[in-house]
Amino acid sequence: MNAPAIPFSPPAILTADLPVEAVRLGLVIDDRAILRDIDLAIGRGEFVAVLGANGAGKSTLLKVIATLTKASRGELHLFGRTVTRESADLRARIGLVAHQSMLYRELTARENLRFFARLYGIARANDRVELLLDVIGLGNRGNDPIKSFSRGMVQRVAIARALLRDPELILADEPFDGLDAPSVATTQKLLEHLHQSGKTIVLVNHDISQSLELARRIIVLRSGSVLVDAAADKLNRASVLAEMGGM
Amino acid sequence: MQQVGLLVGKDLRIEARSRQTIGLVVVLGVLIVVVLGLGLGTQQGGGVAATAVLWTAYLFSGVLCFEKTMGVERADAALAGLMMAPVDRSVIFVAKLVSNLALMALVSTVVTAAGVLFFSFDLSAAPGQFIGIMSLGLVGFAAIGTLFSAVVSSTRLQGGLLALTVFPLSLPLVISSTQLLLRIFRDGESAGGQALAVIIAFDVIFLVASWVLFEWVLEP
Numbered sequence: 132m133n134a135p136a137i138p139f140s141p142p143a144i145l146t147a148d149l150p151v152e153a154v155r156l157g158l159v160i161d162d163r164a165i166l167r168d169i170d171l172a173i174g175r176g177e178f179v180a181v182l183g184a185n186g187a188g189k190s191t192l193l194k195v196i197a198t199l200t201k202a203s204r205g206e207l208h209l210f211g212r213t214v215t216r217e218s219a220d221l222r223a224r225i226g227l228v229a230h231q232s233m234l235y236r237e238l239t240a241r242e243n244l245r246f247f248a249r250l251y252g253i254a255r256a257n258d259r260v261e262l263l264l265d266v267i268g269l270g271n272r273g274n275d276p277i278k279s280f281s282r283g284m285v286q287r288v289a290i291a292r293a294l295l296r297d298p299e300l301i302l303a304d305e306p307f308d309g310l311d312a313p314s315v316a317t318t319q320k321l322l323e324h325l326h327q328s329g330k331t332i333v334l335v336n337h338d339i340s341q342s343l344e345l346a347r348r349i350i351v352l353r354s355g356s357v358l359v360d361a362a363a364d365k366l367n368r369a370s371v372l373a374e375m376g377g378m
Numbered sequence: 379m380q381q382v383g384l385l386v387g388k389d390l391r392i393e394a395r396s397r398q399t400i401g402l403v404v405v406l407g408v409l410i411v412v413v414l415g416l417g418l419g420t421q422q423g424g425g426v427a428a429t430a431v432l433w434t435a436y437l438f439s440g441v442l443c444f445e446k447t448m449g450v451e452r453a454d455a456a457l458a459g460l461m462m463a464p465v466d467r468s469v470i471f472v473a474k475l476v477s478n479l480a481l482m483a484l485v486s487t488v489v490t491a492a493g494v495l496f497f498s499f500d501l502s503a504a505p506g507q508f509i510g511i512m513s514l515g516l517v518g519f520a521a522i523g524t525l526f527s528a529v530v531s532s533t534r535l536q537g538g539l540l541a542l543t544v545f546p547l548s549l550p551l552v553i554s555s556t557q558l559l560l561r562i563f564r565d566g567e568s569a570g571g572q573a574l575a576v577i578i579a580f581d582v583i584f585l586v587a588s589w590v591l592f593e594w595v596l597e598p
Binding site for chain 2: 242292
């Protein structure tokens with residue numbers, strides 16, 4: 132494999148309070164390397180999109196950053212602190228949105244949000260829930276069970292759940308998966324709004340054009356390694372696709 | 379404790395609303411009692427047959443119950459939401475165990491009533507000892523079931539795998555409690571001795587082991 136055609140930016144000099152800082156991060160499952168020597172530094176307020184073909188390790192990388200999966204080797208620092216199994220207070224600063232809702236379909240939107248708010252130990256949980264239901268435009272459907280919602284509405288509740296703790300870092304794993312066009316637009320607007328309000332966002336996505344439009348920085352993974360790490364405005368769809376191994 | 383209460387309350391609310399688990403589990407338990415009762419003959423009451431049939435019903439109902447309660451967490455990856463919370467994973471274990479025990483208490487009440495009626499099993503000689511021994515047995519069984527349901531639910535080999543792992547491990551409980559109940563109801567002896575010690579030791583060992591190991595087997 133020749134050197135990548137797209138400029139590769141090595142991680143910035145490590146800073147104490149970077150939201151995400153990975154040093155030679157690796158993950159091996161059943162003798163198969165899922166992530167290989169990933170060096171990554173994501174600064175405050177950045178909007179980073181992680182792209183790659185199926186099986187490239189995008190979602191796994193996000194799970195490792197979310198502290199849900201432990202890396203086999205290397206170091207992961209979040210907000211300047213090394214991640215351990217007991218990193219509950221670090222998790223409190225992360226909001227995770229995935230293509231699966233992480234909600235209970237038998238419970239209503241309000242019950243789901245109240246449950247997680249109390250579990251997260253949020254003060255004035257009910258007020259926070261009502262505020263977020265209004266933000267996502269579902270204040271009048273709060274007492275309906277999740278199972279009665281459309282995919283787009285479920286995703287909006289999932290975003291509200293991720294925002295309960297007003298997290299500094301938002302990890303979004305293919306949040307547009309299975310959404311219709313209006314719901315994609317709504318979710319995009321929510322992410323853009325969050326970015327404008329200063330949140331750091333790491334978006335795993337398979338839509339290259341959408342990622343180039345939304346994010347300021349693009350990371351391309353292939354076979355668990357970072358192949359490209361560059362500003363979005365320096366890239367185009369064709370070049371990213373070529374690096375992903377598409378054409 | 380507050381977090382355990384919150385998690386258990388959520389489980390029971392979901393169950394009360396869907397009635398998916400309890401309906402299936404109760405029907406399965408009663409069916410096992412009826413089918414085995416018809417096969418063995420209903421006049422075998424008071425002895426090995428009744429307690430063995432009850433345990434068979436508890437085991438199969440329990441496995442289904444454990445699968446379903448963990449399945450709620452796996453559906454839509456709700457477990458990942460729990461694991462993102464500042465909650466120790468052992469708290470999730472305790473809450474799941476309590477939820478499973480609550481459901482098993484309800485199921486075993488119905489199944490036992492069916493067994494008593496079907497086998498003419500006279501519990502009046504020592505109802506308290508029967509409840510105590512079976513409760514101790516169910517605590518150990520639920521501890522194993524809760525742990526292994528977490529393991530099995532993260533694999534693609536669901537279904538029979540939980541039964542294959544939990545049934546053999548539960549044998550000491552089944553054998554000891556059956557022996558103990560026989561001594562009480564057939565021989566008129568009081569509860570105690572080696573069989574009771576085995577049940578209590580089993581409960582303590584598997585409660586502690588499951589509590590410790592749960593953190594390592596729980597994967598989103």
